[in-house]
């Protein structure tokens with residue numbers, strides 16, 4: 001089973017590194033002495049983070065701003081990452097966002113970009129970078145899915161669908177590459193304190209969405225999953241327990257509870 005004993009000197013590509021969970025993953029990798037390529041759209045943030053990573057112990061950290069909603073970007077980004085790192089040992093597919101609301105009222109172009117960023121870009125990057133890992137029989141792929149990937153996610157259904165894809169795809173890859181030296185894990189966070197809800201356009205958050213886990217332990221759980229060769233991890237004891245219990249409840253019941261939990265949340269205020 002693939003496991004990562006140490007991230008020291010490994011070449012790591014982190015998507016969505018300008019904020020939240022991706023930023024914390026980058027800083028944790030830096031503290032372990034990994035060499036980093038950091039990507040997202042906001043170049044100023046990436047450059048500041050690259051400096052912070054160097055100060056934290058990374059021997060090298062490069063900021064490569066890209067918009068993953070552009071279908072031509074993953075191949076170019078993979079090539080640029082290889083040019084900077086020699087080769088990519090670790091791919092962290094973390095970039096993602098949601099387009100919440102009643103489905104027919106959501107913004108079509110944001111929906112399509114969401115499918116591209118959350119799903120297609122993750123698949124394209126892995127498709128481009130896994131062959132090198134297979135050849136070296138060493139490497140890691142962390143796919144940041146979500147607790148929303150385990151069941152229907154009413155009022156953010158398409159986003160939930162992207163996370164269900166990532167989770168199932170990642171679990172499948174974990175099994176396919178089990179006999180190799182490549183660790184493949186899905187990180188499935190619950191509600192986490194990042195810019196995610198702001199980016200999705202929520203005005204304020206109530207109920208379970210206001211009780212957020214800090215991003216650092218979530219990031220740590222993802223890297224620990226690669227270290228332990230785990231197929232998936234749900235950070236937070238209560239989150240893990242609720243996902244465990246879900247399997248004993250019929251799917252329509254779970255979906256109905258999910259609807260009650262999400263219904264009545266303040267809807268995004270972004271202009272349509």
Ligand SMILES: NC(=O)c1ccc[n+]([C@@H]2O[C@H](COP(=O)([O-])OP(=O)(O)OC[C@H]3O[C@@H](n4cnc5c(N)ncnc54)[C@H](OP(=O)(O)O)[C@@H]3O)[C@@H](O)[C@H]2O)c1
Pocket residue numbers: 015016017018019020021022039040041042066067068069094095096097098117144145146147148188189190191192193194195196197199
């Ligand atoms: N926060 C939660 O409650 C939660 C729960 C479960 C799963 N997740 C997942 O965790 C991952 C990280 O999200 P987060 O919570 O850390 O949210 P966040 O703070 O909003 O960070 C999202 C990251 O994705 C990047 N991104 C968004 N659109 C992009 C694009 N078109 N091209 C390139 N990069 C793009 C953003 O950078 P730029 O804006 O600079 O491009 C940012 O770095 C996501 O996949 C999310 O679905 C989050």
